[in-house]
Amino acid sequence: MSDRVLHVENLTVDIPLATGILHAVDGVNLHVDRGETLCIVGESGCGKSLTSLALMDLLPTKATRKIEKLELGGESILGYSEREMSDVRGNKMGMIFQEPMTSLNPAFTIGNQMIETLRRHRNLSNDAASELAKRMLEKVGITAAGQRLGQYPHQLSGGLRQRVMIAMTLLCEPELIIADEPTTALDVTIQAQILLLLKELQSEFDMGLVLITHDLGVVARIATRVAVMYAGQIVEEGTAKQIFENPLHPYTRGLMRCIPVPGKTKRGTPLGSIPGMVPSLIGDFTGCRFADRCELARDVCRQSDVPLRDPNGKVQAYRCIHSIEMLAKGGVA
């Protein structure tokens, strides 16, 4: 069995709007191995959430998905019907959402919602499913799990609900978990706990994890590999070490300047920011999407699209016309 859990080639998401077609996700390639955590980072609106929904085939009906290759555990699930996809969802791949407060159905007990997931994918009796659900709740660190099964979501705190969501997603022991900003809505102290928990469980179950976030602090703690998205495209991709120690793309470099690094950032130096705004993705767009905000932009940047390239074959790929050397020097030619 292959170690590659997820393989995606050329994913595109278009959303027709009154003013034109919004190219929200444009030619994204992704792969995740067993036991690996891929973090997709980017600011809001860069297409990272739509990417995750597209993988689950759960895009809003208005959005259209185009994709060349979509393999889960080495098996193509691209041509799957809605029925076949629903056999995969929650079974081989699960998803954790941003808002634990609203992601559980208020009308049913935790137990009910967990058991229905199990019984949908596994041929289990109600009692057996209930027992499994209880054990999974214990595994995610919930005390008095048996009692929790009979409770309703509104009786639980946000942190607890997110633990329940995680437990529910793990029930069928999926090969891949996609977590879309799982800690954004939580208190800072709880955030760390949940992240730690996710990391532990991931290695315990040996799953692939795609974590979507805009928080570079989170990325630093948990990522094996990082994909940086900007305006619907991946602009840089590499191991966490590569991205943090040697960011190449001007956007990634800009992002890194925005966060303080303990021991590196000197007291009193102002944190960086990236001037300008994200271009409108409605209609056709040619050239580098970051060009308008880039100090290194040349005329050629705007004339044709820039491919994602890895000139040295070192896994770290970036989407810029400039050479690694030039970018490493911060653009002083």
Added chain:
Amino acid sequence: MSEINGKTLESQTKSSVFRRRVFGHQGVMIGAAIVLAAVLIALSAPLIAPHDPYYQDLLNRLVPPVWDSRGSWEHILGTDHLGRDYLSRLIYGARISLLIGVGAALISGLIGTVLGVAAGYFGGRVDMVVTFMITVRLSMPVVLVALAVVAIVGGSLQVVIMVLGFLLWDRFAVVMRSSTLQIRSMDYVAAAQAVGCSTTRILTTEIMPNVVNNLIVIATLEIAHAIILEAALSFLGLGVQPPLPSWGLMVSEGKDMMLFEPWLITIPGVALFLLVLAINLLGDGARDITAPENRN
């Protein structure tokens, strides 16, 4: 480049989306056209009515409309059981319907807005009392109470307007209360309070302009509601009294002969249906167009 793009795009879409919503909204356009026509007809009734709506020509009773082989151009929509010209009565009837609709909506709108805004703005006990009043009002059967009061006081145009006005304020109060509550929680109201604006000033300059859209929508729908209720009361003989040409009364008078001369009830009924339909379309459309969630 991109900034300019973004901004112009945004301002363009705001006004154009609004315009498209108004003009692309078939319902609103149809509704507006019919309502406008009805208002014009009502206002110019003495000019366009071919006959006196009260003149009884007992020799020419129950003349069918012109499309019937027995009909004539003299009475395009025929005559009623007393030989009165049906078209003229229909035209004058538009006046009664609109007068009652607008009159009742004005009274109930005033009551409901005062109660609703007070409840939403002051909250606490005021809110409790108003909510209680709404509950009590909703518990009383409108048609029954209206019929009983009209029966005791005696039916007339003024009485019907008053009775409906004092009965139909509930929806105004409910909507105005929730709209005010919503606006009241906005930061700019808190800001106005913080700089020491008086309650009157906040109510007139901050609250009212922001709830007026909803007020117009409800007023439109309540006009239709009042018109349909007046017709029902008059139909039961406890609304506008003969010889006034209320459409409900016309249906009632035609009902005994409806099996032989069905047009007697079809004509005023269709007029009533169309007018109420048009006002509702206008109100629904106004809600769709002004709904904040559509103003992205």
Added chain:
Amino acid sequence: MLYYTLKRLGLAGLVALTVSFISFGLLYISSDPAIAMAGETASDADIEAIRQLYGFDRPILVQYFDWLQRAMSGDLGKSYYFRTDVSALIAERLSTTMTLGVSAITFAIVLSVPLGVAAAIRPNSLIDRIALFLSVMGQALPSFWFALMLIVFLSVSLRLLPTSGSDTWQHFIMPTIVLGYYAAPAIMRLTRTGMLEVLSTDYIRTARAKGLRPRVVLFKHALRNAVIPVVSLTAVQFGFMLGGSIVVETIFALHGAGFLAWESITRNDLPTVQGLILVFSLFYIVLTFFADLLNAWLDPRIRIN
């Protein structure tokens, strides 16, 4: 839940009391019951005698409490016209109105809930347009006129159904359609918007992400939440329908409470009118009370806490 029930019960009682006072005051202030009782031709002495005999000369509050006390024990006075007990009269007529009401609300629910759900699943589709069309028509159609048109077409032209009376179940078909169609648009619209709202929630996305069958997502997860506000509205509409039953029963000569209301109003039969207003209001109050309880029970966020 117990606290909620008690609080809601207290409110219902207070509303009922206020309604009883208003319905009492409304009719006693606006007319002289002694004249109504004695008849238009009675002499002043006769009227005065009746006034004293029945205590109409006492202050209104005293009369009200007297009336209330008797009303609480089920005595709503004697009908001026029918010369029998008002409570017995209303009780006798109520069964017809209830039959009509229940069948009409059933018709409305069966028509509007599936249509509302279908419209919400596929917005702007043909079925959505049909649903919208039916609801717009229903809101603009005056029920008295709709009733007459049905009579003209269904019973006179096509000779399918009896025009008036309440002898067989066929007699209830047209009244049910008219009254049900009156209540349907509001229920349909609320079902549609409620369902649309619920379908766009995060927990529906979660349910789909868990791989649940569309049927389960729709009918277990979505409908269960969308139906909560519909329950209250249905109760309210059922209450409003009783008001509408006056018109419908009068036209179809169904001898229910609505018909009785029209009869007693046109005959100035004050105690009966008063009793009917009270009974209709009480019915609405009890109905919304139980609807709220059902609502609270359906929504665990209210039930537990």
